[in-house]
Amino acid sequence: MRSVARGAAAVAAIALGLGAWTPYAAAETVDLGGQPVEGSTDSATPTPLDAGLWATMLGPQSQPQYFSYERQIEDSTVHVGVAGTPRTADYDGFYVYATVETPDDPAVDCGTGDASSDTTYFDAAIGDEVLVGDEDAADDPCRSADTITVKLERYSTSSIEMLPVAIKIVEEAPVTDQGAAIADDAELEYDVPDPVDPADGPQGADSFDDAPVVDAHDGPVTIAAELTEGTTLLWRVPLDWGDQLVVRGDLPTVPADGPLAGVSAQVKLVQPGRDVFALTKSEQYYYADYGEEPVRVVAASHPLRYGNRFRDFEPTLPGDHWVAVSVERAQDREPMQVSLDLTFAVAHVDAAAPTYKDAVLAQGGGPGPDGYSPDTPYLVGDGEFSAVASGNPFTSEGDEDDEWWGPRRGVGLGLGVMSLVCCAVGAVWLTRRRAG
Secondary structure (H helix, E strand, O other): OOOOOOOOOOOOOOOOOOOOOOHHHHOOOOEOOOEEOOOEOOOOOOEEEOOEEEEEEEOOOOOOEEEEEEOOEOOOEEEEEEEEOOOOOOOOEEEEEEEEOOOOOOOEEEEEEEEEOOOOOOOOOEEEEEEEOOOOOOOOHHHHOOEEEEEEEEOOOOOOOOEEEEEEEEEEOOEEEOOOOOOOOOOOOOOOOOOOOOOOOOOOEOEOOOOOEOOOOOOOEEEEEEEEOOOEEEEEEEEOOOEEEEEEEEEOOOOOOOOOOOOEEEEEEEOOOOOEEOEOOOOOOOEEEOOOOOEEEEEEOOOOOHHHHHOOOOOOOOEEEEEEEEEOOOOOOOOOEEEEEEEEEEEEOOOOOOEEOOOOEEOOOOEOOOOOEOOEOEEEEOOEEEOOOOOOOOOOOOOHHHHHHOOOOOOOOOOHHHHHHHHHHHHHHHHHHHHO
């Protein structure tokens, strides 16, 4: 079985005409979105962030970047998600560390995460998430600390390319009831949906913010998808408590002696916090090769319940979940278009949802932040509360003509400016290294 790392999207690369850069840097990739921010390389002075979606670059020298977040709600859980988009076939990835300071320890461990690339889909995005304060005791510093420090560090890699990353911070209010418990012997169970007549639905997008919404709550939806080798396309499926997402991809037959024989495709899911995953039963897979026989791939989630976070189940928060479909790059020839039928299905488990506090306190005491209510318990931006965790304060409202598929949340601010600056920095670093 091919070892495929957690993945699902990537950022548009900027070609500067530098001969030292690999040809892959000019390929189209997926935009993670986010507001550009410059991370601090000094652990004593981290760059402060509000809740929201942020974008930065990790350089080729693996120098860590430091950020900080000031907790706004007493006893809250802070979700720190990171997604990255490798640009090279060299092994690449990142680590994310969350720490808090106490009088006895300047860096109490509050969780770590990591994600790495895969050689088959090396430029599909990778992602992981750290939860700070989710099940800690009230006096645990990870739950009580005012300031959370986030350290991003790149894997040791031979790549000279910059690694674009997006940082998603959501602060979740405390609950009064966690809702339905998960059985001790719970396992992954789902029904693979049967395809229906392909709807006249939208093709996927190469941007998280532009991904069209597919509403499959009233029954399966099948889309005849078309992709070019070496690309990733995204769709969004909104999930609420108790919902379970299953996505089926049907790969058609291709001639055994044709150029597409053996080309691989994968389907993965991305949580609101940008954590990337793909759950399957032991006899099913989320990737497959085009060949002489029809092939099916499957990616699923557990039913969405609050207790998932304590059992390493996916997903953990309500909101838009992205379906990411990637096709490996063409080798020694021009990329070709491939097709597959995607069937989206959402099942619902009739189980009690969590309930959040009617009123919250500010961190350190006193009245809670303006705008909070138990119906909007997720702080997704500076003073912006939402009913779902996927909210992005750096997007504008989308077009009204997409209502059949659900509301589009518009186009977020991309990484173009940061890409140009950081690519130039990478080029200077490379030149100096060679000169030395």
